[in-house]
Amino acid sequence: MPELPEVETIVRGLRKAVVGAQVEKLQVIDPHISLPEKEIIGKRIAAVERRGKYIILRLEPHGSLIFHLRMSGRLLRVCPPGEGKYSRLVLHLDTGVLRFINPRRLGTVEFSDNGFPHKLGLEPLGSAFTVRRLRGIVRHSRSPIKLVLMNQHKIAGLGNIYSAEALWRARIDPRRPANSLTAPETRALHTGIVEVLKDAINHMGTTFSDYRTADGDKGGFQEFLAVYGKTGEPCPRCGTEIERIKQGGRSTYLCPKCQI
DNA sequence: AGTAGGACCTGGTGGC
DNA sequence: TGCCACCAGGTCCTAC
Numbered sequence A: 001m002p003e004l005p006e007v008e009t010i011v012r013g014l015r016k017a018v019v020g021a022q023v024e025k026l027q028v029i030d031p032h033i034s035l036p037e038k039e040i041i042g043k044r045i046a047a048v049e050r051r052g053k054y055i056i057l058r059l060e061p062h063g064s065l066i067f068h069l070r071m072s073g074r075l076l077r078v079c080p081p082g083e084g085k086y087s088r089l090v091l092h093l094d095t096g097v098l099r100f101i102n103p104r105r106l107g108t109v110e111f112s113d114n115g116f117p118h119k120l121g122l123e124p125l126g127s128a129f130t131v132r133r134l135r136g137i138v139r140h141s142r143s144p145i146k147l148v149l150m151n152q153h154k155i156a157g158l159g160n161i162y163s164a165e166a167l168w169r170a171r172i173d174p175r176r177p178a179n180s181l182t183a184p185e186t187r188a189l190h191t192g193i194v195e196v197l198k199d200a201i202n203h204m205g206t207t208f209s210d211y212r213t214a215d216g217d218k219g220g221f222q223e224f225l226a227v228y229g230k231t232g233e234p235c236p237r238c239g240t241e242i243e244r245i246k247q248g249g250r251s252t253y254l255c256p257k258c259q260i
Numbered sequence B: 001a002g003t004a005g006g007a008c009c010t011g012g013t014g015g016c
Numbered sequence C: 001t002g003c004c005a006c007c008a009g010g011t012c013c014t015a016c
Helices: A004-018 A131-138 A145-150 A160-169 A183-202
Strands: A023-028 A044-051 A054-060 A064-068 A074-076 A087-093 A096-101 A108-112 A243-247 A250-254
Touching: A004 A044, A004 A054, A004 A096, A004 A183, A131 A145, A131 A183, A145 A160, A160 A183, A160 A250
Parallel strands: none
Antiparallel strands: A023 A087, A044 A054, A054 A064, A064 A108, A074 A096, A087 A096, A243 A250
């Protein structure tokens, strides 16, 4: 469920609380999870980082635990009453407990001893993500622009909500072939992406149902969505009814009048 | 190269 | 209450 802003919020919440903590015990509840206990028990957490939608707990002196929450996972330092039901892994730290909650079991956790093992595209909030680089990404594909934005090998961190919202901000129809975007449209899209992600981080992400911060709180950005999940409601810019369409098997929301 | 469909999993919701 | 269809912040794989 979480996209970049939600994962970033979780990472910031964890960072404050678990950096420097020592892992005392691993409680593996889901038999699908296999971790090398010897590499983890007794280690201290050196850092908490985000790459795309992955959460990385770096251990001292080497190794890391890498989580991906997929659709419904949570990583909770504070677990509200009754919400520990789908705990699949519990990390007992000398400063408290960290729960990996994963109701649909789509989320993953793995140990890596040699860096980050996944290939990902540009970080949209990194300094390398320039208009120029976005132009380079966009003009080599005839796929619909929304699918390009959601491709983690190209840009890492955008998912269904924020790609739809960024396209609305840039007034671009999500079905447009990526390589049909003009230079001004690409510039507007770059701005839309960066700003929607920053705005969402400032509100601790978007909570529909599952997502919680590491402290168990809901995000607040759902109040500020323009199109996502707003079928039939008026476009905040022009008042036209928001439409829902399907792309790549996922719902996309758009304003049929001001996204062209 | 693109795109559709299914697989992985489980739970919530709305219609009849 | 029961059953059914469809929905879900993700990603990977196969097949036209």
